Amino acid sequence: MLRKLLKEIIKIELQEFHEDTGKLCVVLMGLPAAGKSTWINNEAKTYIPGFTGYSVTNSDAQVQALQYDTAMLHYNHLIKEIDSERRFQEFILQTTYTSNRGKQISLPVDYGWWEENKSKGASWYYKQLYKSYYASYFDIRDIAKKYEKDLFNTKIHKAGKLLVIDTVASKPPKILGRLKKTRQQGYHNIIVYLEIQSDLAVARDKWREKNKGRGVGASIIDNYAKNMSSAYKVYKTEGKDDSGLVDRLMYFKWYPAGASPIKGVWKKLEDNRYSIKRKIRKLREK
Numbered sequence: 001m002l003r004k005l006l007k008e009i010i011k012i013e014l015q016e017f018h019e020d021t022g023k024l025c026v027v028l029m030g031l032p033a034a035g036k037s038t039w040i041n042n043e044a045k046t047y048i049p050g051f052t053g054y055s056v057t058n059s060d061a062q063v064q065a066l067q068y069d070t071a072m073l074h075y076n077h078l079i080k081e082i083d084s085e086r087r088f089q090e091f092i093l094q095t096t097y098t099s100n101r102g103k104q105i106s107l108p109v110d111y112g113w114w115e116e117n118k119s120k121g122a123s124w125y126y127k128q129l130y131k132s133y134y135a136s137y138f139d140i141r142d143i144a145k146k147y148e149k150d151l152f153n154t155k156i157h158k159a160g161k162l163l164v165i166d167t168v169a170s171k172p173p174k175i176l177g178r179l180k181k182t183r184q185q186g187y188h189n190i191i192v193y194l195e196i197q198s199d200l201a202v203a204r205d206k207w208r209e210k211n212k213g214r215g216v217g218a219s220i221i222d223n224y225a226k227n228m229s230s231a232y233k234v235y236k237t238e239g240k241d242d243s244g245l246v247d248r249l250m251y252f253k254w255y256p257a258g259a260s261p262i263k264g265v266w267k268k269l270e271d272n273r274y275s276i277k278r279k280i281r282k283l284r285e286k
Contacts, residue, residue: 023161024048025179025187029169029232030194031255032216034255035262036166039194043266047250048190051162067134068095071126074107076199078114082276085111099136108132131213156185163187170227172234179245188275189247194266198225198252240276245273 026048028036074095082088087112096106107129119127126134154162163182169175169191174253179189196204202218209215232251239246251270258261 023185024051025117025156025163025165025182025186025189027165027175027179027189027191028108028167028194029175029191029228029235030223031168031198031201031228032193033201033221034196035204035207035266036194039192039252039266040166043252044192047268047271069202070125070136071129072122075122075125079118082114084152088114103136105133133221135213136215156181156187163277168224168228169193169235170231170260172231172238175235175247176238184244189245190250191227191246192249192252193232193235194254194269195228198222200254200256200261201225207261236272239272240277242278242281243276244274248273 005095026040026044028040031034070237078088078091082091092107096104099105109129126215165175166180167175175191182189184191198221201221205215205217235246235249238244239249247271249270250268252266252268255267
């Protein structure tokens with residue numbers, strides 16, 4: 001009896017390897033500015049075999065795409081319609097907006113700058129003004145979220161073996177709804193929770209805004225932080241269910257190192273392979 005059980009456990013270990021190298025959907029769970037993209041690029045392959053060639057869906061990418069589209073519209077309008085300093089100033093007033101931090105943001109250039117540099121092209125224009133103007137253009141976030149939803153529904157059919165959902169994941173019903181769809185498409189569902197203290201996330205967000213022109217603000221981060229622990233518990237409960245949609249749940253915590261907010265290490269504190277545990281339970285019930 002024991003030998004038979006051992007053989008079955010070995011078989012399950014092989015199945016575990018096949019799961020990790022088969023079709024995977026990886027949900028990155030963490031606060032804004034936690035470092036989810038960095039973890040994917042630098043850490044994921046250590047814990048998930050064969051982690052290469054992935055397809056990512058996140059609203060930030062859609063925000064950046066819409067920011068780029070907005071810059072192209074502005075550039076083309078300036079080229080075709082603006083032929084005087086008066087009209088340029090009118091355009092500046094029309095395109096001034098309020099950032100998510102409540103700050104008035106205007107294009108930080110004058111007509112002389114435009115006349116001198118307009119021949120350098122739209123891409124150059126966007127790169128020069130991204131950090132100071134377009135990076136804070138967040139009133140399009142609701143549109144971006146809709147685009148990301150549509151993109152997800154497309155990518156679950158076309159992503160291939162590895163689909164990454166880069167999100168906060170503080171709303172379990174939304175995430176579990178997506179995992180139901182990925183399960184139907186044959187994906188093995190993994191959630192990676194990257195826990196970071198909210199004050200550290202705020203510090204990283206400020207660093208990102210200063211150095212890359214992109215930040216969400218402390219109030220948004222703090223609001224998300226209130227729900228992270230309870231959301232994680234929901235995912236654990238889902239994983240323990242015999243028909244749960246969470247197949248593997250990993251938990252990492254950020255430990256800072258030094259004065260810089262971006263310096264530190266991720267330490268793995270939990271790795272729950274629920275799909276394997278389900279199979280073992282079924283074996284024991286036989």
